[in-house]
Amino acid sequence: GAAPSVEETYPGGREVIWEAFLTNGIPEEAIRISMASISESSLRQYDCSLKKWWSFCVANKLSVYEAEVPDVIRFLSLEFEKGASYGSLNCIRSAISLILGPKIGKNERVRRFFRGLSRLRPSEPKYDSTWDPKIVLEFFKDLTNEDLSLDKLGKKLVTLLALVSGQRIQTLSLIDIRNIVIKEDLIEIKIPDRIKTSRPGAKQPLLVLPFYKEDPNICPARTLQWYLRRTKDLRGKNKPLFISFKKPFKKVSSQTLSRWLKDMLHKSSINTEIFSAHSTRHASTSAAKKKGVSMDVIRKSAGWTESSTTFARFYDRPIIQDLRLFGQAILED
Template sequence: MLASLSNNTIKQYDTCLKKWFAYCHQNNLNTYNTSVTNVLSFLTHIYNEGAKYGTLNSCRSALSLLLGQKIINNDFINRFLKGVFNLRPTLPKYNLTWDIDQVLNFIANWYPNEDLNLEKISKKLITLFALVTAHRAQTFSLIKAENITHNDSGFIIKIPDLIKTSRVGSQQPVLSLPYFSQRPEICPAKTLNVYLNKTRQLRQNTNSLFISFRKPHRSVCSQTLSRWVKNVLTSSGIDTNVFSAHSTRHAATSKALKLGVSLDSIRKTAGWSANSLVFAKYYNKLISNNVSSEIDFARNILS
């Protein structure tokens, strides 16, 4: 049952469960068999400590592991959380996003690719990955060199490892990096090809695509890749006090929709299910300055 949760989810739930155990101990309550009234009392206790809607909603999910859905999905608890949202509304981090042209034009100056040092081409490649695929850094950290294939159109990359959105019956992501001859300085396929050539001899004991640009050149984690992207955004003039590395997902998908890429292509490329409302609810942002398949998505982004 623990294996059904990611490590990050376990860490997130751990804080709430510790508070629940302490609350039950202080009030002589049964930790695993309790009433809706006691759960509401606990949530009110957390609320009075200053918790916002997101924290309380996370606590509800954590408690469902112990108490079951009948307790956690109770109408009174749902009503309580709706009241919390109205009293302490959770607002999106930002309502606008940046224009990807600003970043693409910046990294276009890092050319020709053959002349770039390992640090620059690593940061250029991961930024292009983030923009033309709209996937998370976690996905990129799982790319293995052996799962990369080349054809006349570009590179196809399979991700067999489980990612955040992996579900029973769901398809694993397949990333497409096309050739973009109109602007070779930002062509993702050409950049990947040069990166593979530069790192082939360095990647001795690891099969991961992205490796550290400093010795001993080990594989890098998703946090490192996010930091690389954030460095590029900062250098491009994007306000990274507001926008994180993950904002590339907002920026790319919002720009693709503006350019006329179909919602089906956006969902498929970014890894959302065909009927997912995630893009409409959370990712479709106005661009601050105001079709087809994964390859169409990428080429529209680069254009």
């Protein structure tokens, strides 16, 4: 618990959290289990925050693991002055709470600081508007699945899945071909793996892909079936749906899928200097609402809880004009 010397270099987020658990009295044999509660994506986020906290403690000769609430507030204030957003500061607070314990997150002085922060620098939606999914679907109408190379077919499929499901790219990257159930008029995909919103008692995502008979070229279910055929002899024992289009045809990461999706948006004439791969979530949920899909269906399709205000605050964007109900609404004219 002693303050690190100036010579000490930052050991890494995982190591800092491990040491914090030891300092807080968690038995060493239980730390591995406790660490499993933190996802890899959260660890990456916390790493940046903890590195800043480490440097602050070194510069001010404070204990990284036993600092007091006023020290934390001073650190947050300095980050605020540097221009950190509400979301960034909230991430820092979560990271520091992980190593200093609940006295940070539950402290009234810290809570008051964040109430003031929400007025001075409120969390803002990333986009003021979004694009119409029809732009991408019109582009896809000329891309016949049978004629596409494997890389273009994979990119088309991940884009269609993102649009008709409203799910995050992370969720799509976890699709396992053993969890795909093909029915007469739709395809169901179960996601049993841990995702961003996983918690005890919460339902895991269920993706529902309608067979869109009006136009096979933009039908997500048919595109999925075609992709499965094309990759069957290439994937070997690989069970993840999305594999690389070059040898050795291994599973691709969510970052790779984001690049694939962004490439398709660019080819569809979506301005990718403004809109990221994640913008498909904004585009599809906003379009579904505009077409009269109920909030309950939108929330369930996109993976938000019944009490979630996320859609209203961040995703309900006006469209720039230029479960099956959700997907069908996106595909229909």
